[in-house]
Amino acid sequence: MHHFRYVKGQLNCESVPVATLVKKHGTPLYVYSQATLTDHFLKLDRALAPLNPLICFSVKANSSMAVLRTLALLGSGFDIVSEGELRRVLAAGGDSQTCVFAGVGKTEAEIAWALERGIYMFNAESEPELERINRLAARMKKVAPVSVRVNPNIDAHTHAKITTGTYANKFGIAFEAVEGVYARASKLKNLKLRGIQMHIGSQLTQVKPFELAVRKVAPLAQKLKAKYGLEAFSLGGGLGIIYEPALASGQPEWWQSKPAQGILTPETYAATLVPLLQPLGMKIIVEPGRFIAGNAGILVTRVEYVKQTGQKVFVIVDAAMNDLIRPAFYDSYHEIVPLTQRGGALISSDVVGPVCESGDYFCKDRRLPKVVEGDYLAILSAGAYGFVMASNYNSRALPAEVLVKGRLSAAVRYRQPLPRIWELETLPRWLKYSRVPELAR
Numbered sequence: 001m002h003h004f005r006y007v008k009g010q011l012n013c014e015s016v017p018v019a020t021l022v023k024k025h026g027t028p029l030y031v032y033s034q035a036t037l038t039d040h041f042l043k044l045d046r047a048l049a050p051l052n053p054l055i056c057f058s059v060k061a062n063s064s065m066a067v068l069r070t071l072a073l074l075g076s077g078f079d080i081v082s083e084g085e086l087r088r089v090l091a092a093g094g095d096s097q098t099c100v101f102a103g104v105g106k107t108e109a110e111i112a113w114a115l116e117r118g119i120y121m122f123n124a125e126s127e128p129e130l131e132r133i134n135r136l137a138a139r140m141k142k143v144a145p146v147s148v149r150v151n152p153n154i155d156a157h158t159h160a161k162i163t164t165g166t167y168a169n170k171f172g173i174a175f176e177a178v179e180g181v182y183a184r185a186s187k188l189k190n191l192k193l194r195g196i197q198m199h200i201g202s203q204l205t206q207v208k209p210f211e212l213a214v215r216k217v218a219p220l221a222q223k224l225k226a227k228y229g230l231e232a233f234s235l236g237g238g239l240g241i242i243y244e245p246a247l248a249s250g251q252p253e254w255w256q257s258k259p260a261q262g263i264l265t266p267e268t269y270a271a272t273l274v275p276l277l278q279p280l281g282m283k284i285i286v287e288p289g290r291f292i293a294g295n296a297g298i299l300v301t302r303v304e305y306v307k308q309t310g311q312k313v314f315v316i317v318d319a320a321m322n323d324l325i326r327p328a329f330y331d332s333y334h335e336i337v338p339l340t341q342r343g344g345a346l347i348s349s350d351v352v353g354p355v356c357e358s359g360d361y362f363c364k365d366r367r368l369p370k371v372v373e374g375d376y377l378a379i380l381s382a383g384a385y386g387f388v389m390a391s392n393y394n395s396r397a398l399p400a401e402v403l404v405k406g407r408l409s410a411a412v413r414y415r416q417p418l419p420r421i422w423e424l425e426t427l428p429r430w431l432k433y434s435r436v437p438e439l440a441r
């Protein structure tokens with residue numbers, strides 16, 4: 001559930017009409033609801049309460065300082081994948097001791113920095129990585145807390161690009177090899193074997209793959225706990241969200257066109273997994289990203305042109321694939337609604353951006369209310385893997401971000417000024433001091 005609602009025909013984020021934010025901050029604009037972030041965090045925390053879990057928000061989903069700070073204040077830990085993410089967490093007031101460091105390609109510099117700051121554990125994804133962590137820890141006269149990421153070879157039945165727990169994926173260490181890896185790692189003097197970790201994929205909408213993976217990995221965790229004193233078991237992230245329809249009943253017809261069925265909730269997740277995990281007596285970690293941030297954010301965009309081509313109606317907006325790449329990259333569905341409700345007939349429309357690629361679209365052949373130049377649309381469920389995946393493609397500025405809390409709103413990131421896009425670029429001497437006409441000869 002989230003806090004984007006129509007009030008008197010105007011889309012509101014909590015108690016703020018989104019149109020007022022557009023007036024103040026322009027478009028394209030990301031708008032986040034703090035109440036939604038908080039609700040989702042607490043919902044998961046409550047559902048898993050019997051396990052006394054450590055929720056490590058997956059920073060890759062949304063690394064805005066304001067979002068991280070909101071979660072840090074709720075007591076969240078963080079799942080990080082780079083030095084940059086760890087530095088962000090610290091800058092936002094997070095505690096490095098609640099951070100778990102994932103990723104198949106941790107560099108020496110990143111490991112050293114994390115060791116320096118002291119994190120809860122490195123989730124190691126290969127033996128060479130364990131050896132590297134051990135070597136660096138020895139050099140720094142430290143003991144590095146580690147877990148091994150198990151690849152349980154369970155298909156998460158999600159999009160191919162975000163399935164991670166099968167042997168066709170680059171992640172983790174094959175289930176059958178894990179015991180041997182722990183045995184060898186236990187001989188490395190500068191490692192402390194602190195836990196075991198898994199993550200089978202993202203946007204899972206059924207509990208079954210989680211259940212299968214936990215049923216497979218839990219006995220191994222128990223065995224390794226007995227042998228090496230492991231204290232933590234991280235289940236990774238992956239809880240899916242409802243992308244369509246994004247809003248609940250009582251909303252206009254086009255929002256209810258595809259009722260969500262059997263969506264995975266924290267309650268069903270917990271009801272299935274808690275009984276399997278509680279007997280382990282381990283610290284249970286979860287690493288949700290999308291579940292917490294996904295429906296807490298929208299991307300607001302202005303209609304620039306409506307172009308009719310005989311076959312189609314193209315609604316050309318000022319946001320593009322560089323602002324939100326998910327539809328282009330994963331063919332993903334995002335609900336699109338107008339900021340102002342007007343009623344009237346629905347028209348089959350393609351909402352597209354200005355980038356010169358046919359993949360630059362937000363929806364295709366979708367029945368949407370008629371819009372005209374100057375109207376505004378909200379692309380929903382854009383709070384996770386939205387801004388973080390934005391780029392400067394086409395030399396387009398990164399969008400601004402706003403956080404709403406009740407009646408309050410604040411810019412939490414200013415729109416990137418255009419010259420900032422090329423501020424780190426320089427010209428080599430031979431180009432700098434050549435006059436263009438000479439080059440042309």
Ligand code: LLP
Pocket residue numbers: 058061079102162199201202203236237238239287288289290291326330384385
């Ligand atoms: N833990 C690990 C080790 C992960 O690799 C991920 C996500 C998470 C936790 C968080 O997963 P979540 O709870 O958000 O599903 N850009 C893609 C999603 C990539 C997910 C990568 N790993 C998208 O837009 O759908």
